[in-house]
Amino acid sequence: MSKSHPLMSLACQFAALATILAGCAFEGIRRTDPSTDSPPDVQVAAGPNHIVEVTRNVMRVFLKSPLGEVAAAGDLGTLLGCSETKFPRLRYDQQAQRWYVLAAQTTGSPTRVCLAVSATSDPTGAFASYAFNLPSGLVPNSSGLGFNDDKVAFTTNELGFGWVLWVLNKSALLSGTVTYQTFSLSLSGTVTIPATTLSSTTTLFVGAMTTSLLAVSSVNGVPGVGGGASITTQNIPITYDEVPPNSPQKGSIDLLLTSGGIKDVVFRSGSLWVSATSGCIPSGDAVKRACLRVLELVQQGGSFSVNQNIEYGAAGAYYFYPALTVDPDNAVVVGFGASSPAIYPAFWATGRRTSDAPNSLRMPQVIEVGQAAYTNGDGVVDVLPWGRWFGAATDPSYQRNTWVAGEYAPFPVFASPPTPPYTPQYATRVQQIADQLF
Amino acid sequence: MRVIAQSVVAGAVLLVLSHGALAYDFDGTRSGEYLVGDPPDVQLAAGPNHLVELVNSRMRVFLKNPLGEMASTVDLGTLLGCPGPFDPRVRYDAQAQRWYISAARFGSQDSRVCFAVSRTPDPTGPFIQYQFVIDPTVFPDFDTLGYNDDKVIVEFNRVPVEGASPPIAQTGVELWILNKADLLAGGPVRSQSVFPGTFVMPATTLSSNTTLYLENLEETRIVLMSVTGVPGVGGGAVVTTLPTLPFSANFVAPSSPQKNSDNLLYTVGSIRDVVYRNGKMWASATSACTPSGDTQTRCCLRLVELNDNGAGSFSIAQDIEYSQANTYYFYPAIGVDATDALVVGFGASSSTIYPSFYATGRKATEPVNTLHGPTRVAAGQAPYGVNCLLFGMPLCRWGDYFGAAVDPVDSHTIWIAGEYAAYPTPTWSTRIEQVSTN
Numbered sequence: 001m002s003k004s005h006p007l008m009s010l011a012c013q014f015a016a017l018a019t020i021l022a023g024c025a026f027e028g029i030r031r032t033d034p035s036t037d038s039p040p041d042v043q044v045a046a047g048p049n050h051i052v053e054v055t056r057n058v059m060r061v062f063l064k065s066p067l068g069e070v071a072a073a074g075d076l077g078t079l080l081g082c083s084e085t086k087f088p089r090l091r092y093d094q095q096a097q098r099w100y101v102l103a104a105q106t107t108g109s110p111t112r113v114c115l116a117v118s119a120t121s122d123p124t125g126a127f128a129s130y131a132f133n134l135p136s137g138l139v140p141n142s143s144g145l146g147f148n149d150d151k152v153a154f155t156t157n158e159l160g161f162g163w164v165l166w167v168l169n170k171s172a173l174l175s176g177t178v179t180y181q182t183f184s185l186s187l188s189g190t191v192t193i194p195a196t197t198l199s200s201t202t203t204l205f206v207g208a209m210t211t212s213l214l215a216v217s218s219v220n221g222v223p224g225v226g227g228g229a230s231i232t233t234q235n236i237p238i239t240y241d242e243v244p245p246n247s248p249q250k251g252s253i254d255l256l257l258t259s260g261g262i263k264d265v266v267f268r269s270g271s272l273w274v275s276a277t278s279g280c281i282p283s284g285d286a287v288k289r290a291c292l293r294v295l296e297l298v299q300q301g302g303s304f305s306v307n308q309n310i311e312y313g314a315a316g317a318y319y320f321y322p323a324l325t326v327d328p329d330n331a332v333v334v335g336f337g338a339s340s341p342a343i344y345p346a347f348w349a350t351g352r353r354t355s356d357a358p359n360s361l362r363m364p365q366v367i368e369v370g371q372a373a374y375t376n377g378d379g380v381v382d383v384l385p386w387g388r389w390f391g392a393a394t395d396p397s398y399q400r401n402t403w404v405a406g407e408y409a410p411f412p413v414f415a416s417p418p419t420p421p422y423t424p425q426y427a428t429r430v431q432q433i434a435d436q437l438f
Numbered sequence: 439m440r441v442i443a444q445s446v447v448a449g450a451v452l453l454v455l456s457h458g459a460l461a462y463d464f465d466g467t468r469s470g471e472y473l474v475g476d477p478p479d480v481q482l483a484a485g486p487n488h489l490v491e492l493v494n495s496r497m498r499v500f501l502k503n504p505l506g507e508m509a510s511t512v513d514l515g516t517l518l519g520c521p522g523p524f525d526p527r528v529r530y531d532a533q534a535q536r537w538y539i540s541a542a543r544f545g546s547q548d549s550r551v552c553f554a555v556s557r558t559p560d561p562t563g564p565f566i567q568y569q570f571v572i573d574p575t576v577f578p579d580f581d582t583l584g585y586n587d588d589k590v591i592v593e594f595n596r597v598p599v600e601g602a603s604p605p606i607a608q609t610g611v612e613l614w615i616l617n618k619a620d621l622l623a624g625g626p627v628r629s630q631s632v633f634p635g636t637f638v639m640p641a642t643t644l645s646s647n648t649t650l651y652l653e654n655l656e657e658t659r660i661v662l663m664s665v666t667g668v669p670g671v672g673g674g675a676v677v678t679t680l681p682t683l684p685f686s687a688n689f690v691a692p693s694s695p696q697k698n699s700d701n702l703l704y705t706v707g708s709i710r711d712v713v714y715r716n717g718k719m720w721a722s723a724t725s726a727c728t729p730s731g732d733t734q735t736r737c738c739l740r741l742v743e744l745n746d747n748g749a750g751s752f753s754i755a756q757d758i759e760y761s762q763a764n765t766y767y768f769y770p771a772i773g774v775d776a777t778d779a780l781v782v783g784f785g786a787s788s789s790t791i792y793p794s795f796y797a798t799g800r801k802a803t804e805p806v807n808t809l810h811g812p813t814r815v816a817a818g819q820a821p822y823g824v825n826c827l828l829f830g831m832p833l834c835r836w837g838d839y840f841g842a843a844v845d846p847v848d849s850h851t852i853w854i855a856g857e858y859a860a861y862p863t864p865t866w867s868t869r870i871e872q873v874s875t876n
Binding site for chain 1: 464465468470471472498500504505506507508511697791792794814816817818819820860861862867
């Protein structure tokens with residue numbers, strides 16, 4: 001039963017043997033920390049020796065051993081050279097041994113998307129930063145970030161225009177120069193996310209989903225090389241409610257703004273996994289709730305087909321922001337948010353092993369309980385943004401080990417009695433989920 | 439939930455728990471909160487439906503289901519009717535189904551030991567307050583709290599106030615013995631005040647017994663006393679000094695270094711907890727020792743189990759010095775389950791470890807004088823730096839104790855609460871962890 005590995009501290013071995021979830025987690029960024037902003041838009045990535053969490057404005061580097069110690073902390077704006085850092089995204093590219101950090105500057109002129117690339121696998125070291133200016137009048141309003149063997153790609157939702165895919169020559173980027181192409185996408189009005197590619201391929205996949213189809217775009221070639229990059233798109237019919245309701249919470253009339261759309265796209269060994277927040281009526285329920293949608297597409301003869309299509313909800317409950325990653329056995333771990341009139345905003349997880357029944361996810365596990373309502377206390381019904389996504393990552397040193405980071409509502413800490421409306425407080429937690437879990 | 443026995447594999451169990459039922463640890467109180475002081479002096483008790491955490495000077499009540507949700511938070515001074523209380527203690531008496539809380543207050547014209555008892559098993563309900571007024575020429579320090587079938591004892595030190603006028607009242611250790619039946623009736627309480635002549639800590643008594651034992655671990659002996667009878671009944675309570683037991687220990691514990699800081703933690707040596715159950719009495723202390731493989735004196739844990747041989751005779755069953763080379767362990771809080779399994783929550787720090795919250799334990803069936811390897815409950819994330827000029831030296835107050843409690847519903851569950859250094863420095867935070875001895 002012992003599947004310990006060199007990365008695990010004693011505590012984590014103990015927990016993995018016996019309890020799995022406890023002991024291999026640590027406190028992440030909180031709203032009460034300096035320079036933070038709301039909502040956090042939590043992201044996490046794992047390198048050989050570090051775990052990195054980013055939220056709006058803030059990046060924090062933790063050691064893997066001793067797990068959870070803070071190795072460095074910084075301001076995302078300084079790192080990225082952007083005066084504002086909304087919608088952050090973070091990835092660790094094991095093949096390149098580099099960290100990629102992306103965020104958007106929505107104010108000033110021009111607005112821009114900023115990308116930083118680490119010089120080495122050490123996220124406490126130097127980063128090179130690059131700014132991508134948007135045309136006058138366009139404002140970035142969301143983002144996605146992915147990579148494969150030869151490309152790094154990001155997407156931006158440019159208000160007034162739509163989603164745009166930016167494809168960068170990875171080799172050039174790693175050597176300190178930027179060569180890129182942009183693509184306007186056929187489904188420019190819907191969330192579009194490039195894949196985090198965890199197995200070797202020269203095709204970079206990009207996912208977007210509407211109420212009636214899932215569009216998988218394949219980007220081949222490399223900007224600045226030969227004919228450059230080109231894109232083809234396969235539309236796969238599906239049914240998807242992309243408008244989940246706002247999520248109620250225990251203890252407050254305020255609602256959480258829990259947006260729909262794709263949250264993560266991960267490609268590994270022929271499977272393309274997509275996670276999204278959806279609207280659904282769970283079994284045993286009569287009301288539409290926020291639910292998780294998890295799809296697995298498999299490659300067959302150069303095209304994709306749907307292998308699994310999972311709508312994951314619970315009667316009376318609201319699930320949102322599924323952050324997904326995949327291990328080498330095609331086991332999936334999903335960190336997500338949960339809330340309801342009986343549940344304070346909490347951070348939960350689920351997953352599946354390849355041997356599980358198709359189209360199934362395991363029972364949800366509580367990573368971190370919400371302790372109080374997320375509210376500004378003014379007694380008026382407000383819809384409070386809860387961010388747009390959580391984070392999940394595979395550990396490059398032991399790929400059956402995954403990390404998830406998510407947001408929950410802690411009991412708020414005030415230095416003196418607050419006067420409503422006050423700033424609601426969130427906290428984040430980073431959790432290791434070893435392969436013994438699923 | 440952390441399982442002591444490595445032979446128990448709980449992984450499968452996790453997967454069949456009901457929807458949303460799994461979270462085994464959660465955030466406790468954090469520094470910076472309104473009316474929360476430094477250091478915390480963490481305490482914890484468990485009732486049928488709630489967990490209560492005390493710090494200086496706040497009470498937080500958490501639900502057991504959903505675990506970790508906040509049920510209420512109360513200023514301890516208000517609850518006790520005692521402004522500015524310090525050294526809080528809390529116990530849940532499963533037999534009486536009541537919560538006991540004690541703390542001390544010092545003022546130039548108003549010194550008291552304050553005590554409150556709940557009216558029901560619900561700690562969010564009303565408490566009845568009792569006050570023990572003390573001559574302000576003495577400082578009431580390090581109150582402790584114990585109980586058995588028919589008595590509750592609050593022990594405290596009467597420390598002389600330098601330069602106090604009029605002349606100093608009687609100093610030394612005082613026992614405030616309370617008639618438990620009176621406490622439960624909610625009316626006037628018959629009590630006795632006794633000066634035992636030496637420090638002894640009253641036991642938390644977890645099995646039926648009309649004798650309440652008190653114990654102290656000294657450097658050359660174990661001091662034992664018993665209290666029989668009840669204040670106001672017959673001849674009243676009788677304090678008897680029992681034969682001492684030969685013992686050898688060093689309680690001049692060094693201050694504890696911490697990673698990346700010149701400030702030391704002021705980690706005081708001496709007894710921390712006494713628990714009596716089924717004819718056995720465990721005591722825990724911070725001690726000084728030279729760990730195996732080390733050449734310097736460090737902070738260590740000392741855990742001593744006595745057998746109650748009847749007629750006031752005790753013998754040492756186990757004597758454990760728990761240490762690690764180059765590491766400082768302190769503030770062991772203990773819980774003992776119905777099978778005599780022991781769980782210990784404690785602090786750890788060193789020049790390579792930020793102040794952290796660890797745990798260990800043993801089952802009764804395991805080899806005597808052994809404890810499991812340490813398990814990290816919450817990693818320190820940064821150095822701690824508040825109140826770090828104690829005695830004019832770079833010493834930080836880190837509190838005097840952690841908390842542990844047996845669950846009254848599931849006697850194989852023990853809860854522990856402890857402190858760790860959170861990021862950003864110099865904050866502290868507490869974490870509450872469920873430990874199963876099954």
